[in-house]
């Protein structure tokens with residue numbers, strides 16, 4: 001892919017999308033990129049334009065805009081909502097048009113999550129079923145009803161048809177505060193989902209909470225390592241045609257695992273330090289609390305196992321550096337930031353997000 005690279009990115013104001021966008025803005029080949037981003041908020045669009053990107057003001061519901069923006073792109077980063085099949089279909093339709101018009105195979109780097117691997121442990125055990133991103137037959141045993149899976153299947157199908165080279169990035173639990181100019185100017189969300197949720201709910205109930213015994217385990221990655229994988233993949237796919245895509249295009253983001261108990265206990269220590277809890281030891285949520293905080297839905301990371309090895313990602317040259325220890329140490333700064341920006345009180349944020357899975 002020589003000359004100018006036209007890039008379209010969704011999720012530009014988000015935690016992952018904002019971090020990836022910053023990497024593109026700082027990329028050594030930046031001068032050859034035309035970057036266009038989807039933004040819901042018109043004021044944030046203006047601020048983003050100051051960074052030299054073109055904005056498409058709209059949402060995932062503006063399917064024609066999505067299709068058109070994808071049809072103008074050589075590379076699409078989809079980092080807004082891994083469960084939105086209509087939006088993914090519109091992007092794929094745009095890429096198909098691009099292929100028909102240019103004869104080129106545009107590149108899609110779509111974001112999913114290792115929630116697709118989730119079991120029904122309810123915190124009772126750590127699973128020994130380990131998925132590798134190289135083991136496609138095992139991934140193909142996942143039911144279409146697994147979280148995110150219905151969208152992943154559509155992406156793989158498009159890749160098989162050959163009009164686009166499709167890649168799916170699957171993070172587990174990402175940790176660390178988003179940082180850099182897009183975050184400091186308040187454009188992008190600096191918080192991940194999982195540890196902030198455990199903190200917010202622990203803050204609200206005055207003690208860290210777990211589902212069952214919290215023995216279940218999840219993969220972890222730092223936000224900077226996570227963004228690195230997107231860029232490693234972007235660089236490789238632009239330069240080489242043999243980068244795994246389509247049926248084989250699965251890239252886990254994993255640099256070790258943690259049990260939900262150990263993360264929650266570390267949250268408990270922070271709550272004690274902050275004078276919000278008397279003991280660090282977590283207690284199981286009662287049925288009433290499960291309903292109150294989680295709408296009765298088994299929240300992906302709280303009660304389930306998701307165990308994987310990022311072997312394809314590493315084989316491509318991805319070298320994550322931040323470990324479980326870094327994750328545990330990230331909890332206090334995360335809490336301080338949530339307190340500073342007032343979001344520590346938002347214990348019901350996750351319940352709102354779960355609305356798509358349950359009739360509240």
Ligand SMILES: NC(=O)c1ccc[n+]([C@@H]2O[C@H](COP(=O)([O-])OP(=O)(O)OC[C@H]3O[C@@H](n4cnc5c(N)ncnc54)[C@H](OP(=O)(O)O)[C@@H]3O)[C@@H](O)[C@H]2O)c1
Nearest residue numbers: 011012013014015016040059060080081082113171174189
């Ligand atoms: N964080 C993690 O640990 C993690 C792990 C695995 C998978 N994921 C998945 O990765 C995706 C991004 O996660 P994130 O942590 O970056 O979330 P985030 O910080 O909430 O960012 C989401 C981004 O997508 C945008 N967006 C959401 N819904 C949209 C819609 N309907 N139309 C247009 N834009 C929309 C948001 O725009 P606004 O600013 O307007 O809200 C924001 O820019 C999600 O699907 C998430 O489930 C996250």
